Amino acid sequence: MGAKGLIETYKPKLAICVYHKCEDPVSIVEYLxxxxxxxxxxxxxxxxxxxxxVLYAV
Structure with missing residues (x-):
C-alpha cells in the first residue's frame, strides 16, 4: 500500500468508492x-x- 505512510502521517479526509467488491466496506474500514x-x-x-x-473517512 503506497499511501500508507502518507495516511498515517497526514490523516487526510478520504472519499473512497466501495462498491467494487462486497467485502470492501468492511475491509477498508478495518484497514483505515x-x-x-x-x-x-x-x-x-x-x-x-x-x-x-462512497465511504468517507474524516
Whole structure:
C-alpha cells in the first residue's frame, strides 16, 4: 500500500468508492481504522443500484 505512510502521517479526509467488491466496506474500514484510529466513518449511497456507494473517512 503506497499511501500508507502518507495516511498515517497526514490523516487526510478520504472519499473512497466501495462498491467494487462486497467485502470492501468492511475491509477498508478495518484497514483505515488501524492506520488512523481517530477516523470517523460515514457511508453514502447515491443511486438505486449498487454503484456509487462512497465511504468517507474524516
Amino acid at each position: 481504522a488501524q492506520l488512523v484510529p481517530e477516523y470517523q466513518f460515514y457511508m453514502r449511497h447515491y443511486t438505486y443500484s449498487q454503484h456509487e456507494t
